[in-house]
Amino acid sequence: MARIEYPQAVVALVNELKQLPGVGPRSAERIAIWLVQHPRAHPVAFSEALLGAHEKVVPCPRCGFFSTPEGCAVCQHPRREPVLCVVEQATDVISMERSGAFRGRYHCLGGRLSPLDNVTPEDLRIGPLLERIGSEGTEEVILALGSDVEGEATANYLADLLRTKCRVTRLAQGLPAGGGLEHADALTLARALEGRRGL
Amino acid sequence: MARIEYPQAVVALVNELKQLPGVGPRSAERIAIWLVQHPRAHPVAFSEALLGAHEKVVPCPRCGFFSTPEGCAVCQHPRREPVLCVVEQATDVISMERSGAFRGRYHCLGGRLSPLDNVTPEDLRIGPLLERIGSEGTEEVILALGSDVEGEATANYLADLLRTKCRVTRLAQGLPAGGGLEHADALTLARALEGRRGL
Numbered sequence: 001m002a003r004i005e006y007p008q009a010v011v012a013l014v015n016e017l018k019q020l021p022g023v024g025p026r027s028a029e030r031i032a033i034w035l036v037q038h039p040r041a042h043p044v045a046f047s048e049a050l051l052g053a054h055e056k057v058v059p060c061p062r063c064g065f066f067s068t069p070e071g072c073a074v075c076q077h078p079r080r081e082p083v084l085c086v087v088e089q090a091t092d093v094i095s096m097e098r099s100g101a102f103r104g105r106y107h108c109l110g111g112r113l114s115p116l117d118n119v120t121p122e123d124l125r126i127g128p129l130l131e132r133i134g135s136e137g138t139e140e141v142i143l144a145l146g147s148d149v150e151g152e153a154t155a156n157y158l159a160d161l162l163r164t165k166c167r168v169t170r171l172a173q174g175l176p177a178g179g180g181l182e183h184a185d186a187l188t189l190a191r192a193l194e195g196r197r198g199l
Numbered sequence: 200m201a202r203i204e205y206p207q208a209v210v211a212l213v214n215e216l217k218q219l220p221g222v223g224p225r226s227a228e229r230i231a232i233w234l235v236q237h238p239r240a241h242p243v244a245f246s247e248a249l250l251g252a253h254e255k256v257v258p259c260p261r262c263g264f265f266s267t268p269e270g271c272a273v274c275q276h277p278r279r280e281p282v283l284c285v286v287e288q289a290t291d292v293i294s295m296e297r298s299g300a301f302r303g304r305y306h307c308l309g310g311r312l313s314p315l316d317n318v319t320p321e322d323l324r325i326g327p328l329l330e331r332i333g334s335e336g337t338e339e340v341i342l343a344l345g346s347d348v349e350g351e352a353t354a355n356y357l358a359d360l361l362r363t364k365c366r367v368t369r370l371a372q373g374l375p376a377g378g379g380l381e382h383a384d385a386l387t388l389a390r391a392l393e394g395r396r397g398l
Contacts (some may be wrong), residue, residue, distance in 0.1 A: 002276075003299070004264075004272045004276060004292060004296045004297045005293070005296070006293060007255065007267045007272065007398065008259075009248075009251045009252040009254075009255040012248040012251060013248040013249060013252040015248070016241075016244060019239070019240070020232070020233065021228070021229055021233045022229065027221050029220070029290075030220055033223070033251070033289075034219065034220045035249065035252065036253065042215075042217070042218075043249050043252070043253035044216040045215060045294065046249060047246040048217075049211040049212040049215045050234065050242050050246045050249070051209075051242065051243070052211060052212070053208040053211070053212040053231065053234065053242070053363070054234070054243065056206065056233065057206055057208050057209055057210040061295075065203075066205060066209060066235070068206045068207075070206075073203045073204065073206065074203055075221070075365070077203060083320045086245070091232055093203060094203070097204070098202070127366075128249040137384050173268060
């Protein structure tokens with residue numbers, strides 16, 4: 001005897017939800033039922049937001065951040081210092097901005113060098129970076145890349161490339177804010193010691 | 200200086216995603232960026248699935264399961280036994296069906312009695328249940344309700360109401376399949392002992 005299943009429309013929605021990062025089959029089912037059933041769900045507004053973001057948001061050809069037909073918030077930002085912060089992903093711009101500690105411009109590479117994943121310098125937005133440094137009077141490039149192997153490799157590659165053109169710096173490595181010594185691994189501690197500063 | 204934020208279209212999508220059950224602000228951001236950026240994301244198909252489910256799926260006026268313009272899978276199911284399984288939620292039908300152990304029909308109450316949440320018998324689909332028992336020649340009603348306080352109260356209320364009309368049973372309580380004694384709480388053990396069966 002055929003088992004009763006959800007209507008096809010619900011199954012289709014579950015299948016779409018299952019693809020989202022961090023959403024497993026059970027959460028997908030729960031969310032789909034909620035969307036169909038819950039009085040506070042507004043699937044029409046959700047659908048509009050989804051299509052709106054899909055249609056409007058494209059990578060900025062200059063800096064790589066999320067851009068819209070109204071322009072790119074990074075490139076249009078008024079009065080930024082002539083310092084260029086190079087990050088891996090567009091989302092890293094938001095992290096940097098939330099820190100409130102940077103007042104320059106950004107450049108998103110769109111990834112990092114990773115021979116194992118076949119990511120070579122040609123796959124990153126390095127050409128546009130060189131053009132910008134030439135045309136924007138950049139005084140300093142801050143490499144704000146991850147401190148893992150690929151991030152380090154990318155930083156070293158870029159430093160070699162840019163050193164003759166402007167000042168090149170990178171983010172400090174050390175203890176995370178609020179973290180005690182007992183939570184820091186040996187490598188972090190070694191780097192924190194290496195980068196110690198006078199008081 | 201104004202901080203750079205995501206474009207409004209992304210913020211709107213994040214706000215919609217944040218409402219979903221089990222999706223916090225950080226997951227919402229992650230999912231939104233994935234939907235906007237990832238080559239494997241298909242926001243148009245997602246939006247269509249969402250609107251499709253929203254437009255097509257309504258509660259069946261008879262049994263309360265998810266119904267579509269094509270009809271209700273529960274009510275249209277051919278050759279079901281004249282046994283009515285009463286569940287709290289439409290989703291419980293799927294759980295029962297996946298167990299593969301039931302071949303009758305279903306009736307979804309749409310909730311359970313809960314004086315604390317102001318859920319009274321009038322809020323549940325009890326009227327349609329009584330009608331169905333009268334008109335469908337139901338031989339037995341199985342109360343497949345939760346084994347918590349509200350589920351028990353609802354089961355007792357319905358049993359009093361239905362006892363004169365047909366046979367009324369409820370699901371057994373006892374050890375969950377695969378669970379050892381050491382994981383069962385005292386109440387579960389007491390009920391498993393009470394409901395012990397001859398071998």
